[in-house]
Amino acid sequence: MASGSYRNGGPKLSAKLDRQHSAVYSTPKASAKSRPPATPAAASSLRRSGSGNPASTPASNKGDAGVPGRVRVAVRLRPRNAEELVADADFADCVELLPELKRLKLRKNNWDSETYEFDEVLTEFASQKRVYEVVAKPVVESVLEGYNGTVMAYGQTGTGKTFTLGRLGEEDNAARGIMVRAMEDILADTSPDTDSISVSYLQLYMETIQDLLVPGNDNIAIVEDPKTGDVSLPGATIVEIRDQRNFVELLRRGEAHRFAANTKLNTESSRSHAILMVHVKRSIKGRHDAEPSLPRENGNASPLLSSLRPPIVRKSKLVVVDLAGSERIDKSGSEGHSLEEAKSINLSLSALGKCINSLAENSPHVPFRDSKLTRLLRDSFGGTARTSLVVTIGPSPRHRGETASTVMFGQRAMKVENMVKLKEEFDYKSLCRRLDIEIDKLIAANERQLKDFEDEVERIRADAQSRIAEAEINYMNSLENERSKYQTDYLESIKKLEEKWRMNHQSSNNDKTRVAHEQCLEKTCNIEGSTASNSEEITRVGQLLLNEKLLRESTEEVNDLKSQVLHWKNLEASASAEIIKLRKMLDNEANQKQKLEEEIRILKGQLLQLSVEADKTRRSLESGGSGKSLTGLDSIMSQARHSQLRDSGNGPKASIAKLFEQVGLQKILSLLESEDADVRIHAVKVVANLAAEEANQEKIVEAGGLTSLLMLLRISEDETIRRVAAGAIANLAMNETNQELIMAQSGISLLSMTAADAEDPQTLRMVAGAVANLCGNDRLQTRLRGEGGIKALLGMVRCGHPDVLAQVARGIANFAKCESRASTQDQVRCHNVG
Numbered sequence: 001m002a003s004g005s006y007r008n009g010g011p012k013l014s015a016k017l018d019r020q021h022s023a024v025y026s027t028p029k030a031s032a033k034s035r036p037p038a039t040p041a042a043a044s045s046l047r048r049s050g051s052g053n054p055a056s057t058p059a060s061n062k063g064d065a066g067v068p069g070r071v072r073v074a075v076r077l078r079p080r081n082a083e084e085l086v087a088d089a090d091f092a093d094c095v096e097l098l099p100e101l102k103r104l105k106l107r108k109n110n111w112d113s114e115t116y117e118f119d120e121v122l123t124e125f126a127s128q129k130r131v132y133e134v135v136a137k138p139v140v141e142s143v144l145e146g147y148n149g150t151v152m153a154y155g156q157t158g159t160g161k162t163f164t165l166g167r168l169g170e171e172d173n174a175a176r177g178i179m180v181r182a183m184e185d186i187l188a189d190t191s192p193d194t195d196s197i198s199v200s201y202l203q204l205y206m207e208t209i210q211d212l213l214v215p216g217n218d219n220i221a222i223v224e225d226p227k228t229g230d231v232s233l234p235g236a237t238i239v240e241i242r243d244q245r246n247f248v249e250l251l252r253r254g255e256a257h258r259f260a261a262n263t264k265l266n267t268e269s270s271r272s273h274a275i276l277m278v279h280v281k282r283s284i285k286g287r288h289d290a291e292p293s294l295p296r297e298n299g300n301a302s303p304l305l306s307s308l309r310p311p312i313v314r315k316s317k318l319v320v321v322d323l324a325g326s327e328r329i330d331k332s333g334s335e336g337h338s339l340e341e342a343k344s345i346n347l348s349l350s351a352l353g354k355c356i357n358s359l360a361e362n363s364p365h366v367p368f369r370d371s372k373l374t375r376l377l378r379d380s381f382g383g384t385a386r387t388s389l390v391v392t393i394g395p396s397p398r399h400r401g402e403t404a405s406t407v408m409f410g411q412r413a414m415k416v417e418n419m420v421k422l423k424e425e426f427d428y429k430s431l432c433r434r435l436d437i438e439i440d441k442l443i444a445a446n447e448r449q450l451k452d453f454e455d456e457v458e459r460i461r462a463d464a465q466s467r468i469a470e471a472e473i474n475y476m477n478s479l480e481n482e483r484s485k486y487q488t489d490y491l492e493s494i495k496k497l498e499e500k501w502r503m504n505h506q507s508s509n510n511d512k513t514r515v516a517h518e519q520c521l522e523k524t525c526n527i528e529g530s531t532a533s534n535s536e537e538i539t540r541v542g543q544l545l546l547n548e549k550l551l552r553e554s555t556e557e558v559n560d561l562k563s564q565v566l567h568w569k570n571l572e573a574s575a576s577a578e579i580i581k582l583r584k585m586l587d588n589e590a591n592q593k594q595k596l597e598e599e600i601r602i603l604k605g606q607l608l609q610l611s612v613e614a615d616k617t618r619r620s621l622e623s624g625g626s627g628k629s630l631t632g633l634d635s636i637m638s639q640a641r642h643s644q645l646r647d648s649g650n651g652p653k654a655s656i657a658k659l660f661e662q663v664g665l666q667k668i669l670s671l672l673e674s675e676d677a678d679v680r681i682h683a684v685k686v687v688a689n690l691a692a693e694e695a696n697q698e699k700i701v702e703a704g705g706l707t708s709l710l711m712l713l714r715i716s717e718d719e720t721i722r723r724v725a726a727g728a729i730a731n732l733a734m735n736e737t738n739q740e741l742i743m744a745q746s747g748i749s750l751l752s753m754t755a756a757d758a759e760d761p762q763t764l765r766m767v768a769g770a771v772a773n774l775c776g777n778d779r780l781q782t783r784l785r786g787e788g789g790i791k792a793l794l795g796m797v798r799c800g801h802p803d804v805l806a807q808v809a810r811g812i813a814n815f816a817k818c819e820s821r822a823s824t825q826d827q828v829r830c831h832n833v834g
């Protein structure tokens with residue numbers, strides 16, 4: 001290649017790199033595009049709840065593909081060492097650096113060189129501070145935001161990898177390497193109250209992983225999660241870091257256990273790859289507080305439901321890898337055990353090189369499994385981490401070949417694209433703690449309520465008893481008063497009658513004497529014989545009169561008494577009615593008490609169940625599994641999340657069907673309008689899952705699900721929601737009746753609008769799938785053309801993603817079929833008419 005030519009394509013490449021650079025170090029942000037609101041109220045509520053970062057919700061992240069982030073590569077030149085100053089005194093360096101152009105010229109000879117472009121070019125004068133800021137700081141910042149990150153040094157032995165990464169700088173603060181500076185930044189940005197920082201420090205020596213913190217632990221296994229591909233080392237010691245001093249002490253301890261040797265090329269050559277893993281766990285504060293509402297049951301926010309929402313934690317990992325140096329065995333003069341070491345180092349580095357090559361060339365197979373080093377670095381190259389690589393080179397023309405090979409390694413690594421992803425998860429442990437407290441509180445509140453209720457029942461019972469006793473006493477007193485009054489009246493009446501009788505008797509006697517006297521005077525002799533019989537007659541008549549009168553008075557008194565008795569009977573009846581009423585009240589109270597006791601019993605059962613489930617979840621989490629179902633509405637969310645996570649099989653379908661049965665379609669659809677962005681996302685995912693089953697489609701449309709999904713396309717600002725809604729619409733659009741309904745509800749313009757705003761190819765795939773289904777309906781052809789459906793479908797070709805192109809092709813094929821059918825029919829019609 002001619003002098004001055006660029007291997008990577010010169011200025012054109014530079015522009016590309018700039019774009020990639022910004023992509024690598026920009027945090028994914030929610031799209032802030034505004035859409036025309038359907039109704040002012042709905043729009044305002046959605047905007048409010050959608051103001052958080054939707055890309056950072058745990059479920060959405062698990063479902064999302066991540067953000068592209070190219071591996072960033074810097075080259076660092078070591079100054080000449082004492083030996084080189086002497087041996088190479090008459091020769092120029094094999095490289096020339098052009099830091100302002102970010103280029104490196106590799107001299108072939110005095111008249112020919114090749115130029116390479118890197119993300120950063122660090123000269124022999126670059127300070128450790130600058131190297132940290134350029135190479136590692138962006139990765140550290142990204143780790144603090146929740147992304148995994150890797151900083152790695154690669155280069156020929158003795159070129160300054162350990163110098164760059166591992167210097168402790170105790171004697172000279174300015175000499176601190178990347179490991180020390182990274183931890184300083186991490187500790188400064190985190191709080192021990194809410195966050196936790198812990199480290200593992202390991203070395204990979206001759207294909208064996210050894211713990212540098214506990215050297216006896218020398219055969220640590222690599223465990224790969226078959227689902228997520230996450231790599232972990234469960235056997236490694238993890239030490240919580242509280243302060244910088246404590247960390248530096250750990251590094252020193254680890255460094256002392258690292259295999260090193262005095263080789264021809266480096267007096268302190270590292271013979272193992274050192275791997276420092278910094279685990280950062282941060283609580284996402286205020287996320288739930290900021291959310292406007294929680295699921296409501298019967299219009300009331302349940303405190304239990306709100307306490308069931310687990311807090312969110314971001315877990316990220318910074319991996320700093322100080323590779324052992326590659327060496328040419330003929331130059332290093334290794335032999336015996338050193339030779340074996342060197343071979344093992346070269347073997348693992350060559351495995352790493354093969355993986356980088358495969359990734360750079362987009363090969364379908366990347367041989368990660370060829371060595372432990374590549375298995376460990378799987379997430380760093382082609383995975384989800386932000387990766388920054390510093391390639392270290394020496395200036396000596398004697399090592400030009402090794403320098404060229406290092407430079408080429410860096411160049412290829414620059415072509416590797418990672419998909420950086422946020423790792424958020426629910427903190428079930430702290431949820432369990434919170435639930436325990438909540439359960440205790442509820443139990444105490446229930447006990448208090450029960451006691452208050454029992455006291456109230458007791459008070460009502462005592463009150464009723466005293467009122468009954470009072471009524472009985474009043475009744476008895478009244479009865480007694482009436483009885484004595486009646487007796488007095490009766491005695492007085494008898495007295496009066498006796499008096500009358502005496503008076504009558506007396507006047508009768510007087511009359512009798514007077515008559516006898518007159519008769520004596522008028523008829524002296526004859527009258528004497530009849531006197532006795534007259535007197536008897538008068539007495540008898542008087543007696544009869546008296547009896548009659550007594551009888552009449554007695555009858556009156558009896559009637560009087562009867563009416564009094566009736567009055568008292570009435571009184572007694574109303575007192576009995578009062579008593580019955582009070583008894584009823586008592587019975588009601590007792591029933592209510594029984595019901596409340598029953599409710600409390602059920603509540604206690606539920607609480608117990610929750611506590612058991614929470615324990616189960618915690619245990620399954622601790623053992624590496626995923627949490628199982630919770631109760632109520634969170635169960636929908638939880639199950640929806642699980643269904644996102646599971647690969648295939650009947651599990652998700654069964655759980656969604658169960659959900660459908662338990663919760664009811666209306667309830668699920670109503671959640672599409674929830675103010676809570678999380679709930680909306682999970683609800684639309686559940687609806688999409690249901691819509692995938694043909695058996696559910698009619699029910700969903702009948703219940704207004706299609707209208708709700710179209711509404712989400714219209715008003716939602718969250719692309720995940722729009723993507724899932726478009727997917728659900730695509731499923732519903734498989735049926736002819738639904739296709740016409742979609743068209744009738746302006747579905748085609750909403751789908752076109754969604755396609756125009758989409759950034760994620762998967763969204764375009766869903767929209768294209770829906771439009772493709774509509775294209776298969778003969779009756780919709782004219783409208784599809786007229787309302788811009790075909791234009792939108794063709795517009796999606798710009799994305800270039802094969803999945804999208806496949807859907808577009810299907811749609812066009814459907815459309816063409818319909819068109820050709822229509823034209824055949826036209827011809828037949830013309831023919832018939834002709």
Ligand SMILES: Nc1ncnc2c1ncn2[C@@H]1O[C@H](COP(=O)(O)OP(=O)(O)OP(=O)(O)O)[C@@H](O)[C@H]1O
Pocket residue numbers: 077078079081124155156157158159160161162163164266268269270271323324325326392
């Ligand atoms: N940028 C630099 N400025 C000054 N001295 C440096 C620089 N880089 C490396 N050195 C010195 O070069 C020597 C070799 O460095 P170092 O041990 O870091 O190399 P290495 O790449 O880690 O080697 P190996 O792969 O054999 O472990 C050390 O004495 C170190 O102090």
